[in-house]
Amino acid sequence: MKTKAVLEAADIKLIAAAAEAEALKNQWAVTIAIVDDGGHLLWLQRMDGAAPLSAHIAPAKAHTSALGRKESKGYEDVINQGRTAFLSAPVVAGMLEGGVPIMKDGQCIGAVGVSGVKSSEDAQIARAGIAAIGL
Template sequence: MKTKPVLTLEDVKKIAAAAEAEANANNWKVVISVVDDGGHLLWLQRLDGAAPISAHIAPAKAKTAALGRRESKIYEDMINNGRVSFLSAPELEGLLEGGVPIVVEGETVGAVGVSGVKSAEDAQIAKAGIAALGL
């Protein structure tokens, strides 16, 4: 049997706190989500003023990054470059930049998805959250 690292609640809280700090430092009103490696929601945080739709988009971005084991931006780029067939990929709904996988010891253990500002800024917040793990 193979063993692998998994996210703990403490890890998720660290990620969320660091992501929130990054968003607040820039006065960005966003939704922050964290999922496990199967795309299951572990954390959802809607900052004051964030658009209601972002509470649906952020977890979708995170799930896409976790299941695909790559940043959700990769799918957005593929679609924008003409590979529109990816719009029909099962279980992948957040095909926008802002979903970032959490990789520990070469294993994807989950992902962070952020929605509410420009996509590159969403990704910046997600990466700031992941950086809190000190990987």
């Protein structure tokens, strides 16, 4: 049996605060979602001025990243390269850049999804949040 790290409330608060700081530094109005390794929502923050739709997209990106154990951009790339049949994959809805897995010791322990600005900027915010816990 293996032992695996899990996100605690303190970790989630650090990730959220750092992601919010990155967004504020760049004057980006976004929604930040944090999920556990099963894609279950642990945190959702829609910043002032963020589009209402972003509150649906950010958790979907995080969910996809956690379940896939990789950045959601990988799925976007597969679809953009012509494998449109992948759009019918069950359970996976957030196949856009901006979902980043939280990896520790080779294991996915959760993910951060961000929506509201350019997809690459969404991913930048997610990575800044994850960096706050040293990962």
